[in-house]
Amino acid sequence: MTSTRATLIQVAERAGVSLASTSRALHGTGASKAMVERVRAAAAELGYSADAIGRSLRLKKTSQIAFAVADIGNPVYVEIMRGIHEVLAPHGYRVVVMSTGDTAASTTELTHSLHGGFVDGMIVIPLRTDDELIEQIGRAPVPVVVIGRAMSDRGISSVSTDSAAGIGAAVQHVVSLGRRRIGFLNGPLDTTPGSSRQRGFDEAVSAKDFAAKTDVEVAADFTVAAGIEAARKLLDRPHRPDAIVAANDLLAIGAVRAARELGLSIPRDVAVTGMDDTELGQVFLPRLTSVSLGSAERGRAAARLMLGLTDDADAPARQISVGTELFVRESTVDQNVEDAE
Amino acid sequence: MTSTRATLIQVAERAGVSLASTSRALHGTGASKAMVERVRAAAAELGYSADAIGRSLRLKKTSQIAFAVADIGNPVYVEIMRGIHEVLAPHGYRVVVMSTGDTAASTTELTHSLHGGFVDGMIVIPLRTDDELIEQIGRAPVPVVVIGRAMSDRGISSVSTDSAAGIGAAVQHVVSLGRRRIGFLNGPLDTTPGSSRQRGFDEAVSAKDFAAKTDVEVAADFTVAAGIEAARKLLDRPHRPDAIVAANDLLAIGAVRAARELGLSIPRDVAVTGMDDTELGQVFLPRLTSVSLGSAERGRAAARLMLGLTDDADAPARQISVGTELFVRESTVDQNVEDAE
């Protein structure tokens, strides 16, 4: 095992030609037919394959892109990663997974480590952001694409989604179903998603013709457990909501659980909407009505943006916004007998 | 932006000392106090940080480990990756995500690409295996750890879990609940998990004192949709099962759905067990009784095995088996009112 790999020099010796010619022959440009054949044969005999490090050093190109995220376990991030990988792999890029940690400072530190030059670019989803991080991103030695919020003001490429509008769509949906007491179940307000979703809710309910009562509860984080706890409070209020709009699918599942605990029927007594349109929500019972933020598409868009930047480092920063889409399912409207049980 | 990074040579010039001393000073061994201070200052002024590629070339060490899997989106794999990352990151290793594709041949091809030398090792979960793949793994130029089935015969390090015993535990559990018509809902038999789980079921039901009737249905793949379809057939049989043991959580969810379609109550009419103990199953309604195969722990074990191999390439191959654990939840026993609705 662990046999030492053949080098280009060895191939050259074997073929009895110069190193330069060997490289050309394998690389494909400016070599005679005979030379190519000869070198190919020698390379095959030795089982040669080019060393990625040597090549990287010479070419100043690693063929690697970092994907940095707070917690690789989060289903949404996984979906995004899938999208990134899907676009990048065919272009010969490898994806390196990194963890940002959940503070702006640790993300800044990670960004600084890009100076190590082990990667040609980074796609990052900062959970929290501050000025220092933005500045650090601006002076990064390689292209950086931010997924999360639009970075238009700073000349940083970013992929965002209008989650505020998505919350609006969810609110409008339940209102159109005749619900008049709407509870908004959000996650921490000091996070990027938390703040923008709050804004979306506030905007939606401040519309002229908005006729429902509203209530807001903030969960400790974006998890099912926190969702259950916060939803209980929401459902305990004097004017119990007949619809809960949750800031993500996990919170929505928490809301469903809390409602069930109280013997409430979904969607009859309480309609529940989620956000992110995760597989989790799609297979849940009841299937979750959810606002898709196009996770895979955001990943793909970020990857395409990255490809543009690695091709031409001086290309202008671009901001892409991926559309949202509301998928209506059993948690807001009875579609069949399954949930009526 | 994209300013060109400072090199060690520039630091040396700035400090007015030799390249060798500069490297030593920063690296920490065999340099005088004065020298260290002087070089540190110069490095700080220039914002120097060592180039990973140059170092890799010299050290013949990339500080990268590949994690190769058929589909990065699968929740189980994600959990494993989390475990791997958790162990590897503190040791300075980066994790490179790769896709094996779902055939043995494409996995073989990926393994061959290790000759490119861009990683120090690979942790792989082959969906399907054949002799050629095993041989290729055996002659890989870097250590390989296989997660899936034990590779004892070939001197390949592996982390496995006794999923066969896990299925046995699930069967025993439902029997102990008094169920006497047990349906086994498996995935494709030509996959590694499919075959070993089938073996587990066969062994369990061939025990001397086994007193229940059994039935088997094989789903097209390990997904909810395939699970629904296969479970329908299972539930349509003359002797309808009063318990369904599924080969993973997604199939189990499919089984729950199919049962609900028929107006059956879970767990009263049909008890359902899953496998993998995913977060998905934990938050599902009803919460899924599931056999944990210790996904995160398998990842951690594989990573630790890898660390041992990168430290000493000639270390003997080891096989680790991670224990299984049955988590009993609402899908087999009524625990509270939630599911009785």
Added chain:
DNA sequence: CCGTAGACTGGAAACGTTTCCAACAGCGGT
């Protein structure tokens, strides 16, 4: 038959780092 364009080849440098080896200074002991 000569000159030259064109096709091809080989030598050598370069990418950025670490480390072997030799050189040198200072110092204590004989």
Added chain:
DNA sequence: ACCGCTGTTGGAAACGTTTCCAGTCTACGG
């Protein structure tokens, strides 16, 4: 006063690749 040892430094090689540049050879047109 000399020897050798220790601690520190600098020169240079090496890791594996690509590519610039110069040189050689062939073939073709004049």
